[in-house]
Amino acid sequence: MKIALHKIGNKVSNEGCGFSDTELNISDDKKDLLQNYFLGSFKSEETFHFYSDTYLTNNLIFGCVSEIFEDHRNFINSSKNIGNILYNAAENPRVQGGELFVVYFQAENENEVDKIGIFKTEKREPFLKISPNEIDPIEVDKGVSLVRIDKAALIFNQDKETGYVLQVVDNNKNGDLYYWFEDFLKVKQRQDEYYHTQETLSVYKQFITKQLPQEFEITKADQAEFLNKSIEFFKEKEKFDYDEFTNEVLQDETVIESFSNFKSDYEQEMQVSVSEAFDINPSAVKKQSRGFKSIIKLDKNFSIYVHGDRKLIDQGTDEIGKYYKLYFEDEK
Structure with a gap:
């Protein structure tokens, strides 16, 4: 040395x-x-x-x-x-x-x-x-x-x-x-696997948190589900395929089309190309997942951390006001 x-x-x-x-x-x-x-x-x-x-x-x-x-x-x-x-x-x-x-x-x-x-x-x-x-x-x-x-x-x-x-x-x-x-x-x-993994998750998060609520009637619980499903996809798969990802995570054709348009606008504005096929980098997933915390904040009184099944959360309104109803089996 x-x-x-x-x-x-x-x-x-x-x-x-x-x-x-x-x-x-x-x-x-x-x-x-x-x-x-x-x-x-x-x-x-x-x-x-x-x-x-x-x-x-x-x-x-x-x-x-x-x-x-x-x-x-x-x-x-x-x-x-x-x-x-x-x-x-x-x-x-x-x-x-x-x-x-x-x-x-x-x-x-x-x-x-x-x-x-x-x-x-x-x-x-x-x-x-x-x-x-x-x-x-x-x-x-x-x-x-x-x-x-x-x-x-x-x-x-x-x-x-x-x-x-x-x-x-x-x-x-x-x-x-x-x-x-x-x-x-x-x-x-460098535009390697780390970059592509990081960039794709970043674009997707912006779409879910900013663009999706403008185009569709979507609850915070629905946003949390989209974020959780995307991170699980990246953790479980070794390779990213755009069609596979959108079909498994977004599912709805209208939402998929909206995401495609959002991605195209992002690429044009930022002068970058977001790859649609690459090897997933686990380190980039781990780093990006820290910003994918699915938290529903209710006034200054409560915060709900959503980790799993969207069907176990119910939202409604009664004579007192808005409410969330949570279903569970074990209390720890």
């Missing part, structure tokens, strides 16, 4: 940069600690690729990592160039300066590929240094927390022609949503 460490300030505040001319020389145990710290940042299977508004070769970070992959002797100079690009990308005074680590991870076996990591630390967390035998045994200091890194990008040496494969994390946006992803790296999400 090769490591270059540079200090990058905020350009707007004229903080400047400090570049190292040599690789970081540390003990093996510290290398192991840093490797776990760096690679532990990536929890999601969501992936990205470099892009450019003109030619891919005009993406500056793409050019730097390509130089390193092609010849390891470019490592230090290219890492400095990455630092300069990062410094020039800071057009917001709220972007915090910090340490920039550029790391080269060599593949350990034939099933892996070489990787380049770009990591930035920004926040300083207070910690205690305890020396029981001293007169003043407790000292307060500030440093970088090993719990999670502020900003990270991991570039895999594969699919170069389409902008490589990246994992990207920004845990400290600090008032600037675009600095790391757009201004510095210039990346877009």
Whole structure:
């Protein structure tokens, strides 16, 4: 593992940069600690690729990592160039300066590929240094927390022609949503199984919660059923097929036609293509399902969580007002 460490300030505040001319020389145990710290940042299977508004070769970070992959002797100079690009990308005074680590991870076996990591630390967390035998045994200091890194990008040496494969994390946006992803790296999400699963569930949820109530007389309980059935479909199936999904989940031809129109309008407005056949990614389903909570909120008094059979919920009105009637077998 090769490591270059540079200090990058905020350009707007004229903080400047400090570049190292040599690789970081540390003990093996510290290398192991840093490797776990760096690679532990990536929890999601969501992936990205470099892009450019003109030619891919005009993406500056793409050019730097390509130089390193092609010849390891470019490592230090290219890492400095990455630092300069990062410094020039800071057009917001709220972007915090910090340490920039550029790391080269060599593949350990034939099933892996070489990787380049770009990591930035920004926040300083207070910690205690305890020396029981001293007169003043407790000292307060500030440093970088090993719990999670502020900003990270991991570039895999594969699919170069389409902008490589990246994992990207920004845990400290600090008032600037675009600095790391757009201004510095210039990346877009790759249209793989994770993307298609995520996008389809997102479009469907918008249809059920926003469009469907405008076109049809539908209760909150009916919406909850549609949401539950869709998540169950994605959890049970390995592959997504549009016709199979709409026939099993939406069922009604008029509703299916409405969803088809909504999807077409969404694709045109967002300039994307929502695939109608793909392998379902379980990680994307798990993440999206957190937003598919089927909750019926009744004034400020009650909330009904709907997990299953719509037929066990009855809705009506009597002399007192509106009501929901729930049928069940066991009370726990």
